[in-house]
Every structure is written in C-alpha cells, then in structure tokens.
Amino acid sequence: MAGSAAADTLRENVLRQAALDAGLVPAEETHVPVPPDLVAAGKLLFQTKKLSLERETACASCHLDRFGSADGLPNAIGTEGRGEGVARLMGGGDIIPRNALPFWGRGSKGFEIFFWDGRVDARGEAMISQFAGEEPSDDPLVVAVHLPPVELGEMLLNSAGSETLQSETVASANQIYDQLAQRLRDDLEIGPALAKAHTIDPSQIRFIDVAEALAGFIRHNFRLKPTRFHEFVFAERDLSEDEIEGGLIFYGRGRCATCHNGAYFTDFAFHTIPFPQAGFGKNGFGIDYGRYNVTLDVDDLYRFRTPPLFNVTKTAPYSHSGSLYELSEAIRAHVDPLARSENVPTDAHQRADFYQVLKQWSHTPVAGLALDDRDIEQLVVFLGSLEFDSDQPVDETE
Numbered sequence: 001m002a003g004s005a006a007a008d009t010l011r012e013n014v015l016r017q018a019a020l021d022a023g024l025v026p027a028e029e030t031h032v033p034v035p036p037d038l039v040a041a042g043k044l045l046f047q048t049k050k051l052s053l054e055r056e057t058a059c060a061s062c063h064l065d066r067f068g069s070a071d072g073l074p075n076a077i078g079t080e081g082r083g084e085g086v087a088r089l090m091g092g093g094d095i096i097p098r099n100a101l102p103f104w105g106r107g108s109k110g111f112e113i114f115f116w117d118g119r120v121d122a123r124g125e126a127m128i129s130q131f132a133g134e135e136p137s138d139d140p141l142v143v144a145v146h147l148p149p150v151e152l153g154e155m156l157l158n159s160a161g162s163e164t165l166q167s168e169t170v171a172s173a174n175q176i177y178d179q180l181a182q183r184l185r186d187d188l189e190i191g192p193a194l195a196k197a198h199t200i201d202p203s204q205i206r207f208i209d210v211a212e213a214l215a216g217f218i219r220h221n222f223r224l225k226p227t228r229f230h231e232f233v234f235a236e237r238d239l240s241e242d243e244i245e246g247g248l249i250f251y252g253r254g255r256c257a258t259c260h261n262g263a264y265f266t267d268f269a270f271h272t273i274p275f276p277q278a279g280f281g282k283n284g285f286g287i288d289y290g291r292y293n294v295t296l297d298v299d300d301l302y303r304f305r306t307p308p309l310f311n312v313t314k315t316a317p318y319s320h321s322g323s324l325y326e327l328s329e330a331i332r333a334h335v336d337p338l339a340r341s342e343n344v345p346t347d348a349h350q351r352a353d354f355y356q357v358l359k360q361w362s363h364t365p366v367a368g369l370a371l372d373d374r375d376i377e378q379l380v381v382f383l384g385s386l387e388f389d390s391d392q393p394v395d396e397t398e
C-alpha cells in the first residue's frame with residue numbers, strides 16, 4: 001500500500017521504466033551543435049522587424065519567452081489569402097489563424113517535421129514542402145523558417161506591393177527573399193554579423209544565409225535542457241507524490257504515451273482530438289481540415305501533429321486553434337469532449353463537422369476514457385515536471 005518505502009520505490013521504478021520504454025532519452029542526446037556566430041546572427045534576425053516586408057512584424061512578435069516561445073493568443077495570424085501553387089497545396093480555403101507553436105527541441109535530432117499539419121516534412125526520402133521540389137535546403141528547419149516571411153497574414157500584409165507578391169508562388173516568394181536579403185545585407189548590425197557567421201563578404205548575403213542563421217538560433221536557443229523529469233529518470237532525483245501519480249496515469253491508464261512519446265513527447269504522427277474549433281479556421285467558417293490540407297487524403301481530415309509537451313505549462317492557450325485556455329481543459333477534451341456544453345457548436349454546419357471530428361477521434365485510444373478531475377489535476381502536475389528555460393531570453397519587439 002502507499003506509504004511503504006518499498007511500494008514507493010516500486011512505483012518510481014515503474015514510472016522510470018515506462019518513460020524509457022516510451023523512448024525518453026537524456027536531453028543532451030538530442031542536441032545538434034550550432035556554431036556560436038550563427039546563433040548570434042540568428043538572434044538579431046529573430047528580433048528584427050526588418051524580416052517582414054512592411055517592417056511590421058518580427059519572429060519575436062509571436063514567439064515570446066513570456067509565453068514559452070508561443071504568443072499567448074488563441075490565433076496568431078489574421079487575414080485571408082488565396083492563390084496558386086502554395087495556396088493550392090493548402091487545399092483551398094482561406095489562409096487563416098492557427099495557434100502559434102513553441103520551439104522546444106525544434107530541429108534537434110529526429111525532429112524534422114514542422115507545423116500543425118506537417119507541411120514541411122523531411123522524414124521520407126524526398127522532402128515535402130510548399131517548395132515542391134525546389135527546396136532551398138535539405139535541412140527542414142531551414143525550409144520551415146522560409147515560410148513565415150512570405151505567408152500572407154503572417155509576416156506579409158495582404159496589401160503588400162504588387163499582385164505578384166501576393167500570388168504565393170515560389171517565384172513571388174523568391175522576389176520577397178531577395179528584397180529582404182538586400183535590406184539585411186545593408187543593416188549595420190545584422191549585415192556584418194551574418195557575414196561573420198558565414199565567413200563571406202556582406203555583399204554576398206542571400207536569403208539562405210538568413211534562414212540558416214534563424215534556424216541555427218532556434219535549434220540552439222530552444223534545445224532541450226534536462227528537466228526535473230529527465231533528472232528523475234536518468235539521475236534518480238525525486239519527484240513529488242502527485243507528479244509520480246500523474247506520470248503513472250500518463251504512461252498507464254491515461255494512454256497519453258501512445259501518442260505523446262519519444263524524446264519530445266510526440267510520435268510525429270497525426271491524430272484527431274475533438275478540441276473546439278475557435279475562430280474562423282484555416283479552411284474557413286470555423287473549419288480546419290488539418291493534415292488533409294497537405295495530403296488531400298480524406299483519411300487525414302481533422303488530424304494534427306501530436307504536439308510535443310515540453311514547457312506545455314507555459315504555452316496556453318492550447319490546440320491548433322487555441323480554443324482552450326486551461327491545461328486541464330486541454331486534457332479533458334481528449335477523453336470527454338462533451339464535458340463542457342460550450343464546446344458544442346451552435347451552428348448546424350459546424351455541428352456536422354464536429355460529428356466528423358468525433359468519428360475520427362472514436363478510433364483513438366483516449367476516446368471515451370474515464371478520467372476524473374483528480375486524475376486530470378495530477379496529469380497537469382506531472383506536465384509541470386517537463387519545464388525548462390530557453391538559453392537566452394528573446395527581446396520582445398515594441
């Protein structure tokens with residue numbers, strides 16, 4: 001029974017073994033080294049508004065320390081936008097807000113698929129991305145950081161320049177990259193820092209050099225550090241009674257680790273969890289088709305990449321649509337989406353959509369699992385053991 005020292009040790013060892021079986025590795029084993037000069041140039045780039053054509057937005061505008069490198073908002077972006085090429089791949093509909101993703105572990109070993117719908121994916125032989133064969137790099141994080149500056153509504157205003165710039169083709173993206181590279185080349189601080197990082201003359205700076213520095217900064221600054229849970233598993237440190245209980249639920253009857261597993265607490269696969277769809281939705285009218293937008297496979301409707309869970313206590317609100325503010329609500333939505341009547345859409349079309357979501361969800365191992373409030377509270381406490389800080393603070397732009 002609880003209370004006996006032998007039973008406590010047994011429970012701890014069961015939890016340690018479960019974490020190892022689910023693929024947890026020491027934080028250091030995930031690291032990919034990045035040259036310090038590249039990190040330094042990347043940090044300047046990350047914080048500058050010059051990376052947006054209209055000088056309005058910096059990466060740091062939406063990826064803030066204060067919010068665990070996300071933005072604390074349900075939806076980050078906010079405009080429409082439709083065209084050929086890139087937009088076609090998005091499966092039609094308006095390009096519209098999603099919840100900002102944080103950066104923990106991004107681009108470290110084995111982390112090579114990006115965004116909620118996995119639209120940059122280097123897991124297979126050929127990379128999949130909106131560049132459709134014209135990828136600027138074989139490093140998927142370098143490809144991923146190419147997207148924000150040319151995504152309408154994200155860093156590119158809809159009113160930006162000419163029709164060509166708004167067409168969202170690779171050619172129009174390249175025009176924007178050239179303009180940005182030229183601007184950064186001429187910047188008295190960033191130009192020399194980038195030139196030094198790449199050992200080139202400032203006049204030679206191209207956008208690929210910019211993107212490599214940004215990726216280097218993200219990869220280094222947000223790399224995993226040993227969390228209290230790592231220390232528990234790999235260095236025999238203690239966790240609290242509630243953390244252990246929550247951990248046992250996570251790996252045990254909560255079945256969380258069937259999807260949230262591996263070094264980053266994600267299987268890098270796509271599943272449907274019936275989170276309420278707040279906001280307009282990427283596909284319009286309160287709908288976001290998720291992975292389907294990339295694969296156009298109806299089996300992928302409403303599926304999203306399993307989010308990693310490091311620092312998840314800091315990145316409210318939750319889900320691809322940012323519809324839930326409390327971690328406990330995010331967990332409850334996995335097992336019992338109707339627990340809150342507010343989660344049920346009021347519009348008949350959206351309800352029809354919600355039934356489709358429930359149909360997909362019904363095949364997941366969490367569908368209809370009974371977790372009571374205390375179980376969920378303990379899961380929240382457990383997730384708190386996955387916190388750590390970024391290497392250097394990111395300055396917020398004014």
Ligand code: HEC
Nearest residue numbers: 057058059062076098099100101114115116144145148154
């Ligand atoms: C307007 C807010 C906003 C700005 C500005 C912004 N981002 Fe993001 N970022 C987001 C949102 C929202 C997502 C999730 C989008 C999605 O998955 O569809 C995201 C996702 C990402 C991801 C994918 C992370 C993952 O887990 O796969 C990377 C990488 C990224 N952003 C890098 C950048 C960089 C680099 C910049 C600056 C060049 C930048 N972002 C600027 C809002 C923003």
Ligand code: HEC
Nearest residue numbers: 254255256259271273304305306307318319320330364366
């Ligand atoms: C079937 C796979 C699967 C299982 C099992 C699962 N999750 Fe998830 N989880 C996901 C996916 C996919 C999302 C994102 C869905 C979305 O945004 O639409 C998610 C989102 C989350 C989020 C929100 C993260 C964020 O950044 O927005 C938390 C927290 C979470 N899961 C915790 C848990 C816990 C705790 C359990 C066990 C009770 C669990 N999950 C079980 C797949 C799963």
